[in-house]
Amino acid sequence: MPELPEVETIARGLAVRVAGDVIETVWLGSKPEPLKSPATEIEETLRSAKILNVRRSGKHIVFDLQSLGGVTSAQWIVHLGMTGRLLVCSPETEFTKHTHAVLRLASGRELRFIDPRRFGRLAVIKKFAPPGVEPLAVSPTEFAALFHHRKTPIKSALLNQKLLSGVGNIYADEALFRAGVRPRRRAASLTGDELRRLHKGLKQVLQEAIRLGGSSISDYVDSDGQEGFFQLKHRVYGREGEPCRKCKTPIKRVVIAGRSSHYCPKCQK
């Protein structure tokens, strides 16, 4: 389940592999396609475009494109959803089920979009702007202001992409543990000190996860097929009933807004 660190890892890997390459042909699978822009618009924008760069914005992968003559620029936006993958491979590689898009590159390779659960989305746009602020770039003051007067549980607020772009279920739980704050606490009820700890904890957990190549839960792998290792460092996520790494109290799991949330009842207030 790609969140910010996983998307960052994938985007970095893709940048190394396909930046500078040119998209020759575009194939989009039969309906229902996971498209946010009309299929013809995606085809026209991608065909004959040069990939200048690949990067992450929130949970989105942004391909910076330039038309062959260098006349126009555009962006191809890929959201991986839960199970989306972008694979760089040779044309001989066997076609796996749930392949929704195939780009033939001038280098002779293919860039394939595969997504069994079809929560992923493809779009083209002139200039992408994420809905919220970047968790790794936001200042402590800006961060605190996001939660001012919000009655929703802090866990839900962290997941709200209009506030912060890129935080998902794993890293929200992990950041709350590091801050010592329970997920059900109303966002507005957090003290200045708790907000500072949450801001610091979130940044730390995201940066450490990026360093370890993300968390490999279910079938996540990066663009090289490599697994991440951050799942070994999880302190609460997926550890219901297991002892807290700090105080040995069994980790609790509750459901908040339909999302499972994990916390230590002793370390988090």
Add this chain to the structure above:
DNA sequence: ACTATTTCCTGGATGC
């Protein structure tokens, strides 16, 4: 303007 709930989607895990 917010907040909460439902829906989409498939594969793997679980239960009888």
Add this chain to the structure above:
DNA sequence: TGCATCCAGGAAATAG
């Protein structure tokens, strides 16, 4: 063993 049911969750849509 086999079949049915449940569960995972990002984000959009819907309801309150």
